[in-house]
Amino acid sequence: MDVRSQVSMVFHLDKCIGCHTCSIACKNIWTDRKGAEYMWWNNVETKPGTGYPTKWEDQEIYKGGWEKNGDTVSLKGAGKFRGLKNIFHNPHLPVLDDYYEPWTYKYQDLFTAPEGDDQPTARPVSLVTGEHMDVQSGPNWDDDLGGSPDYARQDVNLNQLSEAEREAMFQLERMTFHYLPRICNHCLNPACVASCPSGALYKRGEDGIVLINQERCRAWRMCVTACPYKKSYYNWHTGKSEKCILCYPRLESGQAPACFHSCVGRIRYLGVLLYDADKIEQAASAPDDRLVDAQMDIYLDPFDPEVIKQARLNGVADSTIIAAQKSPVYKFVKLWKLALPLHPEFRTLPNLFYVPALLPTMATVANGVYDSTSKSLWNGVESNRLPMKYLASLFSAGDTGKVTEVMKRLMAVRLHRRGVTVGDLNSAEISQALKEVQMDGSTADEIFRLTSLATFDERFVIPPAHREESIEMLESTADVKGNTGFGFKRKPERGL
């Protein structure tokens, strides 16, 4: 057992209001620079929709992620042979237009335009060429189902659905959407790291954050192809790739990442998961229907004495183990089984989990009357507005059973709380719902609490970074012992 710790995340989609505050917080701190204008390390998509970059989920186009290859996995669009073969021209690299051409407006024209009969306007200019441009698309061009025929209907996840199911989804009465905020997943089996020919990408051992060494990056561009989530971006100005750094300077000083901190809906949770690094290959190469379970098996129980022992042997700090025990992510993902990884079929073992949205009940239209009444308080999970197949395509590699189970658990919590706060439900119905998902009332209360009432410190349990120990990065302790204070980097000798 090779126990390591991973800073991981849960996004509760039911609470996301699609305000893009997270995206703006991130943009203001990290990507408000030349060459990075088009990058959104954090972006919020509307689902169904094609996302950013357009149709990023379609790996037939972008060739991202891993493919099962016998007992192991191999990169779909990169790798040693393919990477060096395609180094002069990468056929699967998304280009700027697959994202959008960044622009600003000539605001100064509003002031300097000569007096005339017409109102002065601020025309859009490209942030790449500086010339006037017609804005054709943007990072949220399909926000809130805008332009659905062109965007929402092209959603790759609809491929799982029959023509009739698809048509039904887009009827006005049935139409629905939810938001999908996305950041780098800081995967356990990162395809970007594996694809980098110059070895610029790496995973930090202590907290599992995946970073790009800007000094080392040589613009071979393979990480952009290999990341199936398209969260590695090429800076056209510096000639270096960049990606979400999970605000590690903030994390190291005990603050939540900017997108987490600023989240208005408080949908975000951050905490440590302990995992068994020996099982990574096995989990990444599990058959499709076992993928989610195999990934869940990697994560370990931080209360298990054996796990704690192995973790200590591996150098995981005690404070990190305590953080793992308090981790909200552990509760959502392992204990309560409410959160699922996004597109596990990419086989990168992502560490960002989503609690799917329980959408409003479906109404019927009869004789022109919109009728939203239902026999039970909330119609069952079965009549969810978004077909289970669609959600399964997002969160469980097509396994509808997995998503249905999560939805039932969420519904059970809801029914239980309705019973507690309003009390207008048949208690037999509630206990039946809880029993069906093997949950007791107190767990439901706990879920409710962490979902709705959790404080800042409960949502973000950040392990101390132990920067006081960074002396060890410079010198061996034994060397330092013989010296005064923190010692010397070079031998304090006279002469040249």
Place this chain on the structure above:
Amino acid sequence: MTSYLLFVVLPYAALAIFLIGSIYRYRSNEFSVSSISSQFLEGRKLFWGSQPFHWGLFILFFGHLIAFLFPSAVIAWNGQPVRLLILEIAAFTFGLSALFGLFLLIYRRLTTRRIQIVTSKMDLVVYAVLLTQIISGLLVAYHSRWGSSWFAAFLTPYLRSIFVFDPQIEAISSVTSLSLKVHVVSAFTLIGIIPFTRFVHFLVYPVDYLWRSYQQVIWNWSRKHIRTSRKHSEGYKSTNN
């Protein structure tokens, strides 16, 4: 005197600048060592330019290297006219492919608005030197036939004399072919400007990718390592720092 400047001073200056400059640039400003690919801004034209250009140069580079390192092997191979023809035609084809690619690349860079934005003055210098180099090489191959044979017998001794610090320039300075002189001079110029241009990217061609493990995990320091180290008391430093 001119020959001395062109075939002795220039080569040594170029090689010295190349060595010192490249190492200095890598050590002092590694960030700048990049291929600064522009594929992200324009991909389609790049394909038709970059692929024939790079593969053409790639093969020709190794061709020259082999003729320099193993001249007798090349002469032996050329012993039969058919093999000589195959070698010459293949080399000429790759030369044409490099030239074709370079033309497209220059055209792309000068006409595509987005690429103009990321073009530096040194890029134009690079193009000028490469054009001179490839065109003069093709002229040599066409006018002074069977270069693969006489290179080994005639240029290799000169190049070797440079590397053993005993420059012999009688043969090269008596050459009448202007294109050959230009080819040699521009070759050394190219080597000399490597540290000041994007040429540095071929020095960091990632061959080590072939034998490194796919996943890379870097620890601040490994307690495991220090714990198991028997040399701890001797000031053993964990290797992953």
